[in-house]
Amino acid sequence: MVFGWPRKRRRSRLVAAPFPAAWESFLDRRCSLWGTLPEAERSRLRDDLRILMAEVSWEPCGGLELTEEMRVLVAAQACLLTLGHRVDDLLAVKTILLYPSGYRAPDETMDEAGIVTEEMDDREGEAWDVGTVVLSWEDVQNDARRLDGRNLVLHEFAHQIDLLHRLEFRDPPARGGAAFRRWNAIMHREFAALSSRRRDRVLDAYGAEDEAEFFAVATESFFERPSDLLRVHPELYEALSAYYRQDPAGRR
Numbered sequence: 001m002v003f004g005w006p007r008k009r010r011r012s013r014l015v016a017a018p019f020p021a022a023w024e025s026f027l028d029r030r031c032s033l034w035g036t037l038p039e040a041e042r043s044r045l046r047d048d049l050r051i052l053m054a055e056v057s058w059e060p061c062g063g064l065e066l067t068e069e070m071r072v073l074v075a076a077q078a079c080l081l082t083l084g085h086r087v088d089d090l091l092a093v094k095t096i097l098l099y100p101s102g103y104r105a106p107d108e109t110m111d112e113a114g115i116v117t118e119e120m121d122d123r124e125g126e127a128w129d130v131g132t133v134v135l136s137w138e139d140v141q142n143d144a145r146r147l148d149g150r151n152l153v154l155h156e157f158a159h160q161i162d163l164l165h166r167l168e169f170r171d172p173p174a175r176g177g178a179a180f181r182r183w184n185a186i187m188h189r190e191f192a193a194l195s196s197r198r199r200d201r202v203l204d205a206y207g208a209e210d211e212a213e214f215f216a217v218a219t220e221s222f223f224e225r226p227s228d229l230l231r232v233h234p235e236l237y238e239a240l241s242a243y244y245r246q247d248p249a250g251r252r
């Protein structure tokens, strides 16, 4: 308790301050998902995003000049994922690296003979092992503008939540019970279906890559195109709604 108290006090001081009007109007203008939220959820998000902004370490890379607005836009979208849970579920993320635009990073591949080659690969974001998220600011901004089912921040933070739950052997709905078995069965079935089709009206084909990518891609559609996902993949929508404890289709 002794250790928890200073953080608790710091947090209450943080959220007791009025939410900056400039941030509010920035989110109104630049974050389409923000516009879909009713006031009760916005109010919760205003608190959570300030906690995330304060408690992770932000590292500008590639000459980026990190601004407050950049941190607000990333944090607002990331915190949307844990609106049905607690913002602490995101705080396994310790560091957010932000690049001005897409960046190049070495990618190691191993061939059948076991020979490893390193090639430079173009990327717009990635989730390393639990703890670090890498984002391109250009893509963060573009994706925040449109509700088209592509959202880099949701994608990368969904990976983090997924990694954390796997590590701790807990998934909402709780691992092991009947609800979890049903959840798992739906996710496997929908992944297998996308893998065999490779095309879908709602889900990006990249979700066929593997089950982790499927979860991240399905998360993007769940928040950005909830009505379409509900219509085309009702079971997947229901599974994600149980996982995130949110009903974004009901907000529209």
Ligand SMILES: [Zn+2]
Pocket: 155, 159, 212, 213, 216
């Ligand atoms: Zn991914």
